[in-house]
Every structure is written in C-alpha cells, then in structure tokens.
Amino acid sequence: MNRIWSLSESTEKGEEEGLISRYTNSDRDLDEHWISKNYTNTEESTITPRHFQQKFTYYTFAKAMENISMSQERGHSPLRPQQGPSPPSISGMSSDNSKSAHYHVRRAHKTPKSRHSRARERRSDEENQDATERSEISHQNTIKTSPLLEISEEVYAVRQAALTVMEPLTYGWVSVPQKLFFFSTVDLIGTCILLNLFIYFHLQS
Amino acid sequence: MMIGGCISAELATAYFLNLIPHFRYWFILLPCWLAHAGIFICHVLSFRALSIFISDANENRQRDDTTDPYDRTEYLPILQKSLKFSLKMGMISCSLLIFEILVYVRIAKESISLSRMLTPLWVVATMGILNGIVCKTQHILSLFIWILLFIFMMLLILRVDYGVTLIETNVIIAPLMFLLTVVTFIWLYILYGHRVGYFRLTQWQLRAGILYSLGTVICLISIILLANWWSYYPFGTGMQVLMCLLTPLIVALIGFGAWSVNRDEFERLLRFGGQAKVHPKKLRFERRGWTAVEGIGVVSVPMLGEIE
Numbered sequence: 167m168n169r170i171w172s173l174s175e176s177t178e179k180g181e182e183e184g185l186i187s188r189y190t191n192s193d194r195d196l197d198e199h200w201i202s203k204n205y206t207n208t209e210e211s212t213i214t215p216r217h218f219q220q221k222f223t224y225y226t227f228a229k230a231m232e233n234i235s236m237s238q239e240r241g242h243s244p245l246r247p248q249q250g251p252s253p254p255s256i257s258g259m260s261s262d263n264s265k266s267a268h269y270h271v272r273r274a275h276k277t278p279k280s281r282h283s284r285a286r287e288r289r290s291d292e293e294n295q296d297a298t299e300r301s302e303i304s305h306q307n308t309i310k311t312s313p314l315l316e317i318s319e320e321v322y323a324v325r326q327a328a329l330t331v332m333e334p335l336t337y338g339w340v341s342v343p344q345k346l347f348f349f350s351t352v353d354l355i356g357t358c359i360l361l362n363l364f365i366y367f368h369l370q371s
Numbered sequence: 372m373m374i375g376g377c378i379s380a381e382l383a384t385a386y387f388l389n390l391i392p393h394f395r396y397w398f399i400l401l402p403c404w405l406a407h408a409g410i411f412i413c414h415v416l417s418f419r420a421l422s423i424f425i426s427d428a429n430e431n432r433q434r435d436d437t438t439d440p441y442d443r444t445e446y447l448p449i450l451q452k453s454l455k456f457s458l459k460m461g462m463i464s465c466s467l468l469i470f471e472i473l474v475y476v477r478i479a480k481e482s483i484s485l486s487r488m489l490t491p492l493w494v495v496a497t498m499g500i501l502n503g504i505v506c507k508t509q510h511i512l513s514l515f516i517w518i519l520l521f522i523f524m525m526l527l528i529l530r531v532d533y534g535v536t537l538i539e540t541n542v543i544i545a546p547l548m549f550l551l552t553v554v555t556f557i558w559l560y561i562l563y564g565h566r567v568g569y570f571r572l573t574q575w576q577l578r579a580g581i582l583y584s585l586g587t588v589i590c591l592i593s594i595i596l597l598a599n600w601w602s603y604y605p606f607g608t609g610m611q612v613l614m615c616l617l618t619p620l621i622v623a624l625i626g627f628g629a630w631s632v633n634r635d636e637f638e639r640l641l642r643f644g645g646q647a648k649v650h651p652k653k654l655r656f657e658r659r660g661w662t663a664v665e666g667i668g669v670v671s672v673p674m675l676g677e678i679e
Contacts, residue, residue: 317642320438321445325641328446331424332453332640334416335460336633 375406376626377619384618388600388611396479403471410464417457421450448645456636466491485531489524496521512557513673519550544598551591558584561672570670571679575635579628579675586624593617632676639676 317325382399385391428446432439470491477488486493496517503514523546529535530543562580564570572580596614652663670678 320441321644322641324442324445325449325644327424327427328449328645329453329637329641330420331417331450332456332637334413334420335453335457336630336637337413 375402375404375409376622378402380618380622381615384615388614390611390615396475400471400475404468407464407468410460414457414461417453421453424450444646445644448647449640450645452640452645466495486528489528492520492524496524512553516550516553519546519553522546523550540598544594548591548594551587551594555584555587555591557672558587561675561678573635573638575631575638576675576678579631579635582624582628582631583674586621586628589617589624590621593621629674632674636676 379399379402382391382394382402386394386399424446428439428442431437431442470488473483473488473490477483477485499509499517500514500521503509503511503517523543526538526543526546530538558580561570561572562577562584565572565577565580593614596610600610654661654663668679672678
C-alpha cells in the first residue's frame with residue numbers, strides 16, 4: 167500500500183484511533199501556525215498547495231503521535247492531545263525517544279515512474295485540468311474536516327483517471343462549479359420570482 | 372435535469388391553476404424530456420471516457436515496465452462503482468421518462484386509466500415494500516414510507532377510477548402528508564444529530580441534508596395549500612403566483628441536494644478509493660455462542676449515502 171503512514175502492529179490501535187478521531191479542528195489551527203513556522207526541511211523545491219496539504223496532514227499525524235508519547239511520559243491520558251507549546255522542531259517523523267508508545271510512520275516511497283505512467287499522468291493532467299482544479303478545491307475543503315490521511319501521487323493519478331468515467335454522470339442534475347453553487351441557487355430562485363411577478367402583473371393588467 | 376424539471380413544474384402549476392390556460396400538454400413536458408436527453412448525453416460521455424480508459428489500460432498492460440497489477444487494485448473498484456452508479460441513474464431516468472409519457476397520454480389523450488398511469492410508481496413501491504419485508508436491509512421507517520405511498524395511490528385510484536365518493540380529498544391526501552412529515556423529521560433528526568455529534572456528515576452531505584429538509588417542508592406546505600384549494604375555496608391571484616413559485620423551488624432544492632450527494636460520492640471515491648470498507652462489527656452472545664453482528668458505526672441513508 168502506498169499510504170503515507172501506517173501503524174505498527176505493536177501499537178495500541180484503539181488509543182490511536184481515539185486520538186485521531188478526537189484530534190479535531192481546534193487543534194488544527196494551532197498546528198497550521200506551528201507548521202508554517204517550523205516547516206523548513208522540504209524535499210521539493212516548490213510547494214504547491216496540495217503538497218502543503220499532504221505535508222500538513224502528515225505532520226499533523228506526526229505531531230499527534232508526539233503528543234501521545236509526551237502525555238504518556240507526563241502520565242496524562244493519551245487520548246486527548248495537550249494544548250501546550252509544541253516541540254521546537256521535528257527532525258524525524260517518529261519520536262524514537264518514547265518507550266511507551268512504539269509506532270513508526272512510513273513515508274510514501276516515490277518509486278521511479280515508468281515512461282508510460284509519466285506520459286499517462288501528463289495526458290490526464292492536460293485533459294482534466296479544470297476537473298483537477300475543482301477537485302483540488304473540494305479536496306482542500308474536505309480534508310479540513312477529515313481524519314488524517316494522505317494519498318500518494320501515483321494512486322491519486324490512477325483514481326483521477328478512473329473517475330473520468332464517473333465525472334460526466336455527476337452533471338446529471340446540474341452542472342455548476344462549486345464556487346458558483348450558491349450563486350446558481352440564488353439565480354434560479356430569482357428567475358422563478360421574476361417569472362411569477364411577470365405573470366402576476368400580466369394578470370393584473 | 373433540475374432546470375428542465377423546474378420549468379416543467381412551473382408551467383404545469385400555472386396551467387392547472389388556470390393562470391395560463393392555453394398551453395399544449397407536450398409543451399409543458401418538453402423541458403423534462405430535454406433534460407432526459409441531457410442525461411443520455413452524460414451517459415454517452417461516460418461510456419466514451421470508459422473506452423478511452425480501457426484502451427489506455429490495455430496499452431499499459433502490454434509494456435515491460437507495466438504498473439497495471441498495482442493500478443488495477445485502485446481502478447477496478449472505482450470502475451465497478453461508476454458503472455453501478457451509471458446503471459442506477461439510467462434506470463431512474465428511464466422510469467421517470469416512462470412516467471412522464473404515461474402522464475402525457477393520460478391527460479392529453481385520456482386513453483388510459485390512472486392505475487395504468489401510475490405503473491412505474493406501483494413497481495417502485497411494491498419493490499420497496501418487498502425489499503423491506505424479505506431482505507430486511509431497510510430501516511423500518513423506510514418500509515413505513517413505502518406503505519404510506521402505496522396507500523395513497525390506492526385511495527387515489529379508488530376515488531378517480533372507481534368513483535368511490537365516500538373517500539374525501541382530505542383522506543386521500545392524509546397518507547401523503549404523513550409521509551412528508553416523517554421524511555421531514557428524518558432529515559431534521561439527521562441534521563440535529565450532526566449538530567450534537569451523533570452523526571458525522573461530510574460537507575456535501577450536510578448541504579444535501581439542509582436542502583432536502585427545506586424541500587420536503589415546502590412540499591408539505593404546498594400540498595396542504597393545494598388540498599385546501601381543491602376542497603374548500605379557490606385561490607386568489609396572489610396565492611396562485613405563490614404556488615407557481617413554490618413548486619419549482621421544491622424541485623430545485625431536491626435537485627441541488629441530489630447533486631451534492633453525487634459530488635460527495637465522487638470526492639469519497641477520489642479520497643478513499645473504491646475498495647469496500649471494512650466496518651468493525653459488534654459481538655453478541657447468542658445460544659450458539661458469540662457471533663459478529665452488523666456494527667452501528669455506519670448507517671446508509673437513502674438519498675444521502677453512508678453516514679458515520
């Protein structure tokens with residue numbers, strides 16, 4: 167699996183699931199500030215918003231894991247992450263110093279891409295540029311309220327290519343971009359009101 | 372689909388409330404039929420995308436450095452779900468089209484009875500009731516809703532086709548109003564459950580829930596107003612115009628809700644892939660020993676999808 171993180175077998179899974187489900191929006195705002203301050207050791211030369219989102223979820227998970235170990239060292243409950251000051255830097259993804267919580271986080275190995283897969287990605291990127299932008303926006307929106315999860319580039323490209331089959335069907339009811347959702351609703355209701363006013367005044371006259 | 376439905380609903384209400392008395396019946400239903408043509412084009416586009424994807428995958432499979440064995444674990448479930456989605460949508464669209472044609476034949480030609488006109492609804496309601504009784508995959512409230520719809524149709528046919536004047540209009544409308552009340556309360560329960568943390572809706576599901584609940588409330592109000600108009604006193608011009616405004620609004624709200632659910636399904640597949648989820652199950656002690664039963668972590672709500 168090309169998931170960006172995976173929990174080891176020895177970890178107490180229930181505790182971490184509890185932590186992940188409780189690690190909600192209130193903590194996420196603090197994390198965003200913390201990441202923007204400490205996020206320096208990037209591998210990519212340019213960071214696109216999606217890369218940042220991926221790293222963001224990745225480091226959020228790493229920080230959650232650190233909170234487990236810190237709270238266990240202090241004797242607190244591991245299920246609730248502490249709101250105190252964050253560690254100054256994150257040199258490694260796993261806290262090797264902790265003895266109580268044994269876990270590891272695995273990076274998504276970027277395997278060398280084949281010529282065909284590169285060409286396919288390029289082609290699908292060109293063809294679905296608009297769709298990608300829309301899905302980027304909604305991806306960012308949904309990721310804010312989601313559990314911590316990251317998708318590797320290869321898997322994302324395959325899913326995106328497969329979903330080109332489904333995309334025309336989602337236009338079955340109405341085809342509007344997400345940003346225009348509200349305005350199209352208002353427009354439709356406004357049109358109905360105007361049409362009815364026209365009928366009303368026509369009947370009055 | 373939604374825009375066509377809105378225009379048809381608007382025209383039909385205006386016609387039956389005598390606001391615009393000189394319309395042709397086919398002209399009222401024409402926007403709906405055009406919307407069905409649009410859905411057909413969507414299906415054609417989808418199958419075109421499928422053929423392109425399959426040819427790409429075949430080409431990839433022939434290469435030495437193929438990634439197909441890894442890729443197919445991702446794309447096969449997504450393609451299966453897309454085809455299922457396409458089939459379901461096509462069947463709903465076909466049923467609606469047949470129903471609209473039967474309505475046209477009934478009103479314009481007056482050659483078929485009301486019971487024959489309602490054939491697609493008979494099929495749907497009977498299947499819903501049988502599914503609820505035999506398969507037991509539905510919630511008891513879903514079964515109750517199908518039964519209410521069935522009773523409503525029975526009463527309507529007894530009154531219109533067989534001329535049983537003992538059944539008053541209020542009695543005919545009562546199951547429909549009760550059905551809409553139940554549906555409204557279900558939506559409100561889900562929305563309130565999300566607010567207090569009992570349910571965890573996604574952003575799209577929340578939007579769809581709000582739109583559906585608004586749509587059902589407005590539909591309930593419209594039916595009460597129409598029943599009053601039919602039984603007791605005719606509308607003034609203002610009320611007629613208000614009714615003409617409410618009917619397309621109902622179609623618009625429910626249509627936007629359905630579109631939100633479509634997008635939610637799309638986003639879900641993009642984020643989590645198409646593999647079947649494994650939900651944790653509860654253990655229950657029975658006579659033969661411990662057994663795993665369906666967990667209550669995830670509920671599948673019709674018209675909204677899976678809710679955690």
